[in-house]
Amino acid sequence: MAMLQRTPRALLSSLRTTALRPAAISASSRCWRTYSIHASHASSQHKALDAAQLTIQKNSTPSELLPPKELIFGHTFTDHMLAIEWTASEGWHTPRITPYQNLSLDPATCVFHYAFECFEGMKAYKDRKGQIRLFRPDKNMARLNKSSARIALPTFDSEALTKLIGELVKIDERFIPSERGYSLYLRPTMIGTQRTLGVGPPGSALLYVIASPVGPYYPTGFKAVSLEATDYAVRAWPGGVGDKKLGANYAPCILPQLEAASRGYHQNLWLFGEEEYITEVGTMNLFVAMKDPKTGKPELATAPLDGTILEGVTRDSVLALARERLVPQGWTVSERKVRMQEVADAADDGRLLEIFGAGTAAVVSPVRRIGWKGRQVTCGLPDDREAGPVAQQMKDWIEAIQYGDEEHPWSVVVR
């Protein structure tokens, strides 16, 4: 795997993509678009995203609220959406909150052909006092900027977009159920909107945010899932884009997911390389709790940020809380490469304590078993339990912060 070390990813992130635009195509070789970097591009002539310029058009036909128990993830949306256009020539246009509405796009628009698209998943919560809170929005904004820059879409001022999202959430506040476990799922999305088929950096883009009220991932309590360890298909590769939240990372994972489902598994556990390193679950990062074979000391381990896994906000939160609260209890907390064989050995030796996924949708998702090479690796859960103590503890800790029961800098009050 020597090739991993040779990947100077900084090169990619060092480019200021807002400063790029197509140069003129010369008559003698219009075959090749050439691009140049205009230092002036990000200067004063190009407008920054400005939350103060927000215009609001209220929805005159507000929809009826669904009973909370009927909510299905990402099926129904609020009355409004936030949309901001960007052009290479002018920069960010006026932010607009409008009634939720269709996008009208030329069929040649580059988002349909070359996957110029990236997104975020985050939630707004209503606390016991009726205040609305976001959870670590700075992390989502930073990641969206990294995703966007990686596919030559524009970057934006993170605080400005957080403020604008706050305005959207306030306008659609009635859609956030007060019940614990419910929230408003927010989907910031950036798409390239250039209407030509040449393969190059889009000269225009649309940043929009839609919102969907959602119920608890586990309405009747945890339900442990099963994973199929997958090596015949590979989600991400060093030097690829598996650490960015790009649309490109999702569609190719559906067929393996359907195959896993056909064999009775809920999701794929993506392995990498001959070593069969555990990476992630596609919609979640993965944590393994096991005892050290020599010392018996408990360890909570997850894959390192080597470019092949999504840099999950929940992953980061679990790690931070574990370092703060589990290490004093004698735990080791590791970001390291874990081989599937190591997990199976721990299971065989009775050292595997528990495994759980971590992501925005479920917070944590306990794993009962992993199918691997024709065997079932059982992940430490007794038959009559759906979650291990670490998963349960993490969910409690994180939700206490998300819902404002514990005051914490991660939870940002919108209103």
Next chain:
Amino acid sequence: MAMLQRTPRALLSSLRTTALRPAAISASSRCWRTYSIHASHASSQHKALDAAQLTIQKNSTPSELLPPKELIFGHTFTDHMLAIEWTASEGWHTPRITPYQNLSLDPATCVFHYAFECFEGMKAYKDRKGQIRLFRPDKNMARLNKSSARIALPTFDSEALTKLIGELVKIDERFIPSERGYSLYLRPTMIGTQRTLGVGPPGSALLYVIASPVGPYYPTGFKAVSLEATDYAVRAWPGGVGDKKLGANYAPCILPQLEAASRGYHQNLWLFGEEEYITEVGTMNLFVAMKDPKTGKPELATAPLDGTILEGVTRDSVLALARERLVPQGWTVSERKVRMQEVADAADDGRLLEIFGAGTAAVVSPVRRIGWKGRQVTCGLPDDREAGPVAQQMKDWIEAIQYGDEEHPWSVVVR
């Protein structure tokens, strides 16, 4: 690279994706969508794509034609488009030719979030008799079906779509310039249109075709290009989707392309692995002509179809013509892994004859030099020439077939 051999890709293609749909989500675990395969799904209750049902709505405000010399690739489109909806419950709906028009899509539509999109690039040509011809449309249809199935979008009857594309081309025939070198670029595109945010197989899709009149890639004769051998970013990998024409393969390549451009190169030459195998150029496959170091026999080599390169129609055509017409002249024709070092050695020894890209847009595109590890590998072209003899010969052979000067089964007369 032992992991390459373990990839049973057949597993992926064996799934009939049109036969998949979401099953009910149980109340106790609605967190996990589960999917089941309904054997009945592709049966008589689901309509196949039927060209005979085509409805045509003529554009009442036809646009003026641009002077051919002002055409820019993929910038202007014809008066009409072909569109066919698909739903998991009904199958293929009625094909429609309508005026070229915007798509109106819910902002939650899965194509914007998870890159459910794939496409083709093909051309219609006008021959000396005024007949309209397609070049190997069966290859494009087969590839679009493979691309679509790989991302859980529906498949279709290839002959039916070819016939429908023929109808579109006939209706917009006036957009095909008669001059040699000009053609009508056709862009069949499939997108997922489900309007929910859950990550799963789309329950609906839209297959559409737009058409753009294009001029010759090299209006004033060949213009040899330069490539930057790229290893810090990786376009495709074993077990990935680099051999499918998915949107997902394009957006991540733009930033490396801009970096290469900033150093004076036209395109990236994607290397793979520690061995630095030559794969492809992102918009073209690559052919290397060099003499064997021992025998001095000329060889035309290109990367094998191992899943990391696009299965180019022009690549296949070059290979077939080379086997038919160059082998009798003493050439060896190889689909094999070629290391960048091998190319550099051939250049140093004076054995490198020429290098050229092969793709629908340019047919062939000669390469003058490749930047690699701080050196310039010159690719056999004298300073005063823009194409080697094999590239020139291939372009002549293929264009003679495309424009009907040579009758050949690859060229299909539409009308």
